[in-house]
Amino acid sequence: xxxxxxxxxxxxxxxxxxxxxxxxxxxxxxxxxxxxxxxxxxxxxxxxxxxxxxxxxxxxxxxxxxxxxxxxxxxxxxxxxxxxxxxxxxxxxxxxxxxxxxxxxxxxxxxxxxxxxxxxxxxxxxxxxxxxxxxxxxxxxxxxxxxxxxxxxxxxxxxxxxxxxxxxxxxxxxxxxxxxxxxxxxxxxxxxxxxxxxxxxxxxxxxxxxxxxxxxxxxxxxxxxxxxxxxxxxxxxxxxxxxxxxxxxxxxxxxx
Amino acid sequence: xxxxxxxxxxxxxxxxxxxxxxxxxxxxxxxxxxxxxxxxxxxxxxxxxxxxxxxxxxxxxxxxxxxxxxxxxxxxxxxxxxxxxxxxxxxxxxxxxxxxxxxxxxxxxxxxxxxxxxxxxxxxxxxxxxxxxxxxxxxxxxxxxxxxxxxxxxxxxxxxxxxxxxxxxxxxxxxxxxxxxxxxxxxxxxxxxxxxxxxxxxxxxxxxxxxxxxxxxxxxxxxxxxxxxxxxxxxxxxxxxxxxxxxxxxxxxxxxxxxxxxxxxxxxxxxxxxxxxxxxxxxxxxx
Numbered sequence: 001x002x003x004x005x006x007x008x009x010x011x012x013x014x015x016x017x018x019x020x021x022x023x024x025x026x027x028x029x030x031x032x033x034x035x036x037x038x039x040x041x042x043x044x045x046x047x048x049x050x051x052x053x054x055x056x057x058x059x060x061x062x063x064x065x066x067x068x069x070x071x072x073x074x075x076x077x078x079x080x081x082x083x084x085x086x087x088x089x090x091x092x093x094x095x096x097x098x099x100x101x102x103x104x105x106x107x108x109x110x111x112x113x114x115x116x117x118x119x120x121x122x123x124x125x126x127x128x129x130x131x132x133x134x135x136x137x138x139x140x141x142x143x144x145x146x147x148x149x150x151x152x153x154x155x156x157x158x159x160x161x162x163x164x165x166x167x168x169x170x171x172x173x174x175x176x177x178x179x180x181x182x183x184x185x186x187x188x189x190x191x192x193x194x195x196x197x198x199x200x201x202x203x204x205x206x207x208x209x210x211x212x213x214x215x216x217x218x219x220x221x222x223x224x225x226x227x228x229x230x231x232x233x234x235x236x237x238x239x240x241x242x243x244x245x246x247x248x249x250x251x252x253x254x255x256x
Numbered sequence: 257x258x259x260x261x262x263x264x265x266x267x268x269x270x271x272x273x274x275x276x277x278x279x280x281x282x283x284x285x286x287x288x289x290x291x292x293x294x295x296x297x298x299x300x301x302x303x304x305x306x307x308x309x310x311x312x313x314x315x316x317x318x319x320x321x322x323x324x325x326x327x328x329x330x331x332x333x334x335x336x337x338x339x340x341x342x343x344x345x346x347x348x349x350x351x352x353x354x355x356x357x358x359x360x361x362x363x364x365x366x367x368x369x370x371x372x373x374x375x376x377x378x379x380x381x382x383x384x385x386x387x388x389x390x391x392x393x394x395x396x397x398x399x400x401x402x403x404x405x406x407x408x409x410x411x412x413x414x415x416x417x418x419x420x421x422x423x424x425x426x427x428x429x430x431x432x433x434x435x436x437x438x439x440x441x442x443x444x445x446x447x448x449x450x451x452x453x454x455x456x457x458x459x460x461x462x463x464x465x466x467x468x469x470x471x472x473x474x475x476x477x478x479x480x481x482x483x484x485x486x487x488x489x490x491x492x493x494x495x496x497x498x499x500x501x502x503x504x505x506x507x508x509x510x511x512x513x514x515x516x517x518x519x520x521x522x523x524x525x526x527x528x529x530x531x532x533x534x535x536x537x538x539x540x541x542x543x
Contacts (some may be wrong), residue, residue: 112435
């Protein structure tokens with residue numbers, strides 16, 4: 001990585017396995033640069049989702065897993081004893097593959113995180129809602145429908161609502177696991193634009209729905225194969241002139 | 257393998273017809289028995305039921321007069337039992353589902369709940385009598401009765417609430433946690449509201465058992481025919497009244513009347529709760 005880019009996440013020799021004994025991640029070391037889009041890609045079972053879930057400790061809920069190595073956020077070990085997981089998740093937001101609006105209105109969805117953090121002031125909540133929805137490029141479509149059930153939005157709107165919901169906490173990082181997999185191409189395009197705008201201020205780590213999407217968005221790209229990090233470099237390099245034979249095979253569609 | 261395979265060649269259309277008939281018969285018979293029962297009770301009981309019957313106290317041990325104190329007794333005892341048992345039951349279910357991983361302790365709690373659910377109610381009555389009435393010196397009272405009934409319905413509420421919580425999609429939990437909710441915040445803001453309609457169903461099942469209970473109530477709440485004045489008053493519920501009137505041959509007529517009111521109240525509770533659950537569920541889906 002070039003010197004002028006600060007690492008947001010630093011991952012060192014990360015091994016991770018689930019209860020069944022299968023290694024999901026093997027010796028992964030990676031510096032994820034701040035305020036850039038980093039694409040994690042590769043065939044299914046490569047460890048992308050696991051890595052994403054480890055970065056904000058959502059995998060803490062899984063039973064009898066084994067982990068070794070380090071994950072540092074701004075130099076701080078997020079798995080050190082005494083780390084406040086709730087605070088970590090406020091700094092590192094998540095958007096899931098399928099839009100999962102919580103039961104409730106659009107407004108209630110966007111304000112969920114701030115309300116859980118204890119924000120009660122109606123005026124400030126209203127400001128948060130507008131800012132988050134604008135950032136997620138959804139404000140114009142739903143500004144008159146804030147009191148409606150989130151279930152009544154279209155799929156694409158719901159996914160942008162989920163992005164807005166994560167943005168409402170003003171996170172430093174957003175993790176997205178195939179965020180456009182359930183969307184039509186037009187909605188997917190809007191989400192991509194949104195992400196590109198956001199990456200000026202927020203670190204974005206994402207597994208794409210397709211290689212093409214990865215290539216479009218990647219400032220940086222990491223290719224994962226069966227739990228191993230094969231190649232990590234600038235997106236333009238990885239997708240256009242991959243150094244590793246396996247990356248080249250995957251990018252050019254020879255397998256996967 | 258060239259063994260002879262025996263096949264009974266029955267026309268599939270005939271099996272279909274037979275199957276349909278059997279299923280139809282079973283369903284129809286269930287409904288018929290239920291309707292006969294309810295109809296028979298109402299036929300014998302409803303002629304007794306009028307405003308005076310509902311609003312006045314019994315005279316001559318219940319041979320004449322009304323059943324007001326037993327209605328009050330039933331309502332107070334049932335509500336108090338539910339109010340005591342529901343928080344405990346739901347909290348236990350939350351602990352089992354949200355706060356622990358399957359372990360020997362959760363297995364023991366679950367086994368305990370299942371075992372408790374299978375104990376005959378008169379054993380609860382005996383326990384309530386020995387422990388609440390005598391040991392804690394609460395006497396035959398609303399409090400003794402309600403505490404006993406609360407213990408009796410606790411397993412039902414725990415297990416139905418547990419099922420209700422498990423039915424809440426795990427996605428909701430992940431979303432909630434990923435947005436910086438604590439576990440407690442997640443449970444109160446997302447999981448419990450989503451589980452509420454199903455939890456309510458369990459509570460109503462418990463209510464039904466309380467209203468219909470006789471043995472445990474006689475032993476712990478007594479069978480006084482006076483209107484209760486406080487939690488330490490003994491009361492008689494409708495079920496107990498019905499039992500005593502019929503058993504001691506005081507008045508079959510009055511027993512039928514009481515039975516009719518009892519059946520109607522249980523039907524009413526069921527209808528009310530169904531309506532409530534549907535409304536809650538619809539609101540949950542719309543939100």
